[in-house]
Amino acid sequence: MSFSVLSIIYLLGSVTFIIGLKMLSHPATARKGNLIAAGGMTLAILGTIFLYEHNGERLHNYGWIFTGLLIGGVIGVLAAKKVKMTAMPEMVSLFNGTGGACAALISAIEFRHLSENVVTTGELLTILLGLMIGAVSFAGSMIAWGKLNGRIKDFAFKGQHIVNQVVLAVMVICAVWLLWSNDGLQVHHHILFYIVLVLALLYGVLFVMPIGGADMPVVISLLNSFTGVAAACGGFLYNNQVMLTGGILVGSAGTILTILMCKAMNRSLKNVLIGSFGGAKAGVAKEQGLYKAISLSDAAVVLAYAQKVMIVPGYGLAVAQAQHACHELEKQLEEKGVSVLYAIHPVAGRMPGHMNVLLAEADVSYDKLLEMEQANAALPTTDVVLVLGANDVVNPAAKHDPDSPIYGMPILEVETAKMVIVNKRSMKPGYAGIENDLFFQPKTSMLFGDAKQVLQQLISEIKQV
Amino acid sequence: MAFIHQHIELIYIVILSIFLGIEVISRVPAVLHTPLMSGANAIHGVVIIGAIIVMGQAEADNYIALILGFLSVILGTLNVVGGFVVTDRMLEMFKSKK
The missing domain is CATH 3.40.50.1220 (TPP-binding domain)
Known part of the structure; x- marks a missing residue:
């Protein structure tokens, strides 16, 4: 019985996300939209804590859960309230990173958990996807955060794009290998899993490192949609509709928003990511004319x-x-x-x-x-x-x-x-x-x-x- | 194949949500890009639900799962709470002034 109540709560949650996003795209209703989505989220969280059942078993460890919620909540409110308006973009990047880290951690725990049980390829696939996308999003967001507040300088080396591609390829190969050789998880599967994690983190760093500070908004928006997809992987894993709708909505909306941002700068996303501007900087300095200063x-x-x-x-x-x-x-x-x-x-x-x-x-x-x-x-x-x-x-x-x-x-x-x-x-x-x-x-x-x-x-x- | 078969309803949700997300966003004025990104950022904090489930299912003697789960609950909450509060702060300033 309580599970069907929870289904309705999840349905409500999904609807509030859609309405919230819709209202967020009009200046007059934006604030209300945000509150509605927040309300839906609260409902979904509380519903999960008290009503979720798996094989007839309720959740336990309430002490841990509430302590975690309390700590995260207090830090979140303080950080969000205290941050200066000019530092908003960094803050968004930071929160995006925590979401990505959360998704990656869930995958890590579930992987350890699964290794004691029978694993289907589908489950393993969603776990791996959640891990990779979450970890890339986390590492990338942290670099973006560091760049926006000036702690990390642009860094690029020759052939970096090739290195990036190689890291990405090796990561995918490891993941596919893990999936294919899945006949009861053994030690080498665990090693492979952590190699994938490390490579994903490395890729996140390498991916954002060469992109200029002024392009960070586009990158954050892109990583934002990544985290959405990582959350949706969790939705598949737990058969959880609200995680799925929330995650995918953000995934697709975030992608569109990224493209809109690029369009406003008359550049393609590829151009932003590969950064052809980097080359122009070193180009021939045009003759400087005369300018006049005014007192x-x-x-x-x-x-x-x-x-x-x-x-x-x-x-x-x-x-x-x-x-x-x-x-x-x-x-x-x-x-x-x-x-x-x-x-x-x-x-x-x-x-x-x-x-x-x-x-x-x-x-x-x-x-x-x-x-x-x-x-x-x-x-x-x-x-x-x-x-x-x-x-x-x-x-x-x-x-x-x-x-x-x-x-x-x-x-x-x-x-x-x-x-x-x-x-x-x-x-x-x-x-x-x-x-x-x-x-x-x-x-x-x-x-x-x-x-x-x-x-x-x-x-x-x-x-x- | 079995995976698709098992999750066919979820796959429907995914496909419809993709189009819905595109529809909802495509008419947003540039003024609202930052708050919208921030709001979307808060919404993907829904991953917290996964963290709560993981945490709530961890056995009492499985310390690694407990600690990692605890950490993921904190991180997820940060995403949700921080995300919504930051967005609200941004939007607070859009109030029309007389």
């Missing part, structure tokens, strides 16, 4: 006497955590009667939508944020564009230069405005490693410095204007 007080005057100002935030703003200063500047300018809007490029920041999250944190009103098309329509009538730490997303080469690696990427056409002020830390090229002609155009002025400091100084200058 803080001049910039302040120009901004204060403009009628329409458009702010283009980017990666540099996120790194400098200058979102609050940015909002201050906006308020200061509005007091002077200047209309201020923000132009948000879909891939500005460290993740798509990241700029919106950051600016929202600083209380910037939602309707001041223009999406790319709206912004491009408004730019020709804009007096001053203030580019804060964005580079490739405003590079006109994407429109004019077919040889440019970013050719074809949709950009914010800031050069159509009357004047452009670019705040950057130095003349160093952006992530794509290419010069930005915008900086050398006559209507562009460079304002060097850390985004946060520059903004704070601008605010005090504008007050005196």
